Amino acid sequence: MIRRDIFRYPSALDGYGPSTLYPEYLFNRTEITRSNEVYDMVRESFIRFGLDRENYGTSNWNPLGCFVKPGERVLIKPNLVRHYNGNSEGGIECLITNPSLVAAVIDYVLIALKGRGTIVIGDAPLQECDFEELISSAGYAYLIDYYKKKGINIELKDFRNTKTYYGENGIHFLQENRRNDNGIVVALNEESWFYGLGDSKIDAMRVTDYDPRIMRQYHTNLTHKYEISKELLKADVVINMPKPKTHRKAGITASLKNLIGINSNKECLPHHTNGSIHEGGDSYLNISENMKKADVAMDKLNIFNFEEDIQKSVDAMNDFNSYYSRAKEEGERYYEGSWYGNDTIWRTIADLNRIFFYADKNGVMTKTKQRKQFIVADMIIAGHKEGPLDPTPYNAGIIACGSDPVWFDRTICKLMGFDYKLIPSLNISAYNSDSCQITNEVNSIVVSNDEGWNNKYIDEIENTMHFVPTKGWECLLGNEEKERLINGIKDLGAPVIIFGAGEKGRDLCLYLREIAPDIRIISFFDNDPSLWGKTIIRTIKCEKPFEQSDHVVCVVAVGKEYRDQINEQIKKYGFEKTFVWCDEENRLLV
Template identity: 30%
Template sequence: MLKPNWVKEHDERFPGPNRWEHVVTHPTVIEAVARWAAKKMQGKGSITLCDAPQTDSSFARIREYCGLDALLARLRNDFPGVAISTGLPGDPLGNTHIRLDSASEFVGYRGQGRLYGASYDVAETNARHNGTHHEYLLCRTPMDADVFINLPKLKTHKKVGVTCALKNLVGINANKNWLPHHTEGIPDQEGDQFPSATTRARLEHAWMGAAKRWLNNRPGASRLFVPIKKVGRLVFGDTQKVIRSGNWHGNDTCWRMVLDLNKCFCFFDGAGQPRKKPLRYLAVVDGIVAGEGNGPMSPDPKPCGVILAGTHPVAVDCVAATLMGFDWQRLRLLKNSFQIRELNFVEVRPEGIEVISNRPAWAGRINEMEETFNFRPHFGWVGAIENNPRALTA
């Protein structure tokens, strides 16, 4: 299975067919990897290209803008013995229900009961995560794959700092509202929705919370949430300028969910049972035209002309973050990857990560990388994660 980043058909700020290269995995990268994999299969087997885009995205437009039909036609013509598919309406194999329970990174987290998922139905999110009860619903096709090739986009991210191999697994979920994204409240209340208790933040929390509860009790009125959000933005400020919804470096929720997903994927198969053989995994990161600033949905293009590849998601992400000009040890997602209590899928150590590159300044140990692209972080992360080495231009 090949798992691109197909989160959205365009930059959220600029809808249209020519605004996607810095948002999703480039089809040339997808095709190159698919061809490499198909050759290895020697005329038999199957390759599935799949992702679960954001709920308000249009896969039809992703397919159109990225030329996926022509891509598939070329692959099928050149590899007739390999079944190659994408764009299915749901997972034909169904779902995989995983209960991590005491092995979850949310065990002991004091924000439980106020977790916010992917929609205003917070009751559903918190029903799946409380005490030592923690569960996820994943698509079965990736869980059953003999080989999983992760094809993330190199971008900044508003909730975890960077989105790369680890975060790309959000796209294998069957119900994203089971995924806690932030915790309602401020840090003094064990929350991370807002960084501080300003009058505006208190009013927004109360007003939007009441609106969400009202809508949750009236399923037929859910279509009203979009205009309500628009009114909220006018009153409380635009999300591109105002920190809300855990979109800052103090988010102590989302990294836990991402590590949990990787635990589910590494340790369980499609039947929800412990894997009998190790997962065969490869990550190939598209950094040709990366995304900086307000990622993942509204990043600015960052031409880098780089491809990263590796066999462990944490090693890949640490190198990617360093190459972006960030201190990976200031990113909770990466720092805490090396401190997992149960179901530890990170057998590597930071000092053991070695970079092999055609650029001498990057080759060697991760802490020896001398030149970076100095990405601009999401505005909620500015000043919290940057390194200051010599800048590099593509």
Template identity: 35%
Template sequence: MAARPKKWIPYSELQIEMGIDFVTKVGVNINDGLTYCRRPPFFPPEIYPEFQHGEIKLDKDNHVYGAVRKLLYNMGLDKEHFGKKEWNPFAGIIKQGNLVVIKPNFVIHHNGGKENIDAVVTHGSVLRPLIDYALLALNGTGEIIIGDAPQANGNFDQIIQKNGVRELVDYYQQRGENVNVYDFRKNWYPHGFKTGTRVELSGDPHGYRRINLKERSFLQDLPHKERLYGADFDRQFVVDKHTNGHEYLYSGSVLEADVVISVPKLKTHRKAGVTINSKNMVGANGDKNYLAHYRVGTPSHGGDEYPDGLPLLTRMVYRLNRFGFDNMLVKNTMLSRIGYLAMMGPFEVLRRAIKRLFHYDYMMGHGDWHGNDTVWRMCLDLNQILRYADKSGKIRDTQQRHIISIVDGIVAGQEDGPLRPTAYPAGCLAGGVDCLFEVDYTCIYMMGFAPEKLKIISRAMASGALHFKKPEEKDVCCTVNGRLTDYKSVNMHFLPQQYWRGYIER
């Protein structure tokens, strides 16, 4: 268990220390039939009082803008001025001259399930009002950065083109606003993991910080670290990073930020059960292979890649895959890719035939199941860094920056998330200030899951290191179609990923 910081501050005292002089809460706003605006740069539908001397272009069909605005009200932000020209929801959090980093979920440029990417990535129409209200608080000063580190085979340019963020940022820059969008990765695979080689990128313009959490890491008490597997093919690399301490390569932009706005997607997840705020900071790490995702093998042999008792054919394919990953693809040459495809091609044909004829997919590995005991630890480590690392990367005992959460669940993702989800038109937005895990707890409950059954939540609650309170110990202001509702009465009946079914439902 990760050590508690020497000075752990209750939330009410944290507000005072961090300079918030008004009450904030978890906010939820659900609207049946709410859909994304499809016309970048996503102008507001009306001239709101707080912007009466600003933007005059309108898009009357952009209902997302008003829904986000209502969410900020539900979060209790500058509530006494709502509806007046003085309303400035981020004014108590974002100061003039601040660097504000908006961290969305831009995981990949397509939906592997053949649907569009609405259920996969954060949409630009959700970001538009957040940028506007951040600019209102900055009052002509400071900088806003939108940034993420997608999966290593994700095409960043395609992502921000498809979700409207490219045109949105262009619009602000044409207005002379200091708003930029960056790919935080150091490298990527432009032609895919198995058919192309890795190439270097310019990366985060603010550089990176190597941070070693040492005994504070949630991985500290994990046995069999020699079995760790990361997000690339060099297994020895991730083992080395978590043998003498626990090292990460964190985004300099995120650490230099005075305020981070986390804007995750509401989705199920193969390895973690769900992916909301608690997993969103995976995209704040510049090199994916620092991130421990699972341990190879079965639990009886010290792993959590897949369960004991799988059929012989499945185990044989895993061993071949492991040989190919560790000894062929790690070489990062086209010749190694050709050799791997030649070796695994016949088994992929067999897998597809079995899936088509018997409706059974024997390839459930790579830690994609409810027994994964590794990935939640990595996620909580990244959240500790977000909260406690200063601009230089040194871990402190008190929180170093404000963290605002706004969850994009307008079109959410269920079943085979995070890369192949089925779209779920939930019309849901949720948020909070400096309470990422309370927001996640609320969302998970409304999805129809039991939050305590997910280790990424239960272990955060138990640690004391992440300022976690159950939502019943903190106000939740939830509106459904404009009516105030107890969030506990909401059950959206999300379908979990198939290897989590029967384990996380409430």
């Protein structure tokens, strides 16, 4: 694991080659770029990992030779989830694996192949992803063109069968459906982590924005199937190149979760289970008739989208919004399994990792491992807060590599600042059985140029980073800034008024009620007259701002565009000695 104060990537215009003519480099001096520390860090990570130590420093150095043999088919699997970040200020550098890392890996794969073999780069993005836009804007199109001009046998592939687009009113519509073109159905059945859960639970499994009827074609109580990319099954070796981020459903995403992208049909991927945690589901926390009705409306919406019935889709969307709004007013904070109570996605992740190692080229499950894996993760700029689709950049300056995906992900989780024991998909028992050995029980040692991490077991590492989890996971994994907020309120020992009755204020209210129920929230303030007198959360109403005593704490939860205006009002209404400010990034400003 290599860490430097480098928080930018070389562009396609700069070129992706090394800035030093290394003795093992396959191409000539004209390919050397002005500056490419990303390439240097990938190389240094191989050195630290001890790959081909005896030949290091010579033209014969072949660090990936222990994984890749001449004549083999190599799949490089980056994270290419979507062509845009739902966080408009986040950019795609914290969203997808950067091609500059992929270029460095390609060079060392070519050394190992010795002129014989095939390289495929591929992923199955979200159904709405504009793949051509993504590979063009991110630099992958340039990357492929660069190597093809050198006569390299390399391809870039979109593994998806189904593609959609957003129509009016934010509704998905089918754009392309090449069913069975790209994938082979692999049956796990009794080897699946969903096996035997019961018909009612299996019938309630869902994946967001897909027709639920298709899920039932892949999963019943006793049969569990996935449609896996032919490119994955044909591969002898996979270089898994995740973009570590926080994840709304899984807690974090790294190498294990990156295998979601080996599927050609995402309709077969259970991500959550309809119903509350008290009723055998995991979509949300509390038993709620409004949430049940919202589930029904969402199913109708996805079915009508698939059938391209615009009017019925719009009606279903309106019904969903109505029921979901009421449920939030009742105090429900979670939906679609985007929280720490999700008991579905870890099973899907474990199933896919089993298939990854044990399915043969025809998609038949075997008792022996069928392909090798090596991991190279892009954390130069990672993603935190509302990942995986709306992340905020986190400048980590890290490139990490490894061969054991479970311990690799545990290490990443620890370095993010989270307790990996709280992440269900990182439970070793999910990957170890008599017929499936994906990891081992032995704790791994981190090897790094960072002396605070080097030669330490992951549980010995103390100086971790400070990633902020998604809102759905912060009650379990912790949010340092909100914990400071709670402590500040408790120190003042007074009831709370939340200034801001919009989404930020409501979310903060629900967080405080779940984590610190002893804090008394007496009302919301808001400058929007249409909200005055309305119940925002359960019995808590919104009021027109008015003068207060010094015995009330004001917590401001508004967007930055309102900050100056609210600041003046706080002074006007007598909060100057007793207020805490929580801005749009959940940073505490006192």
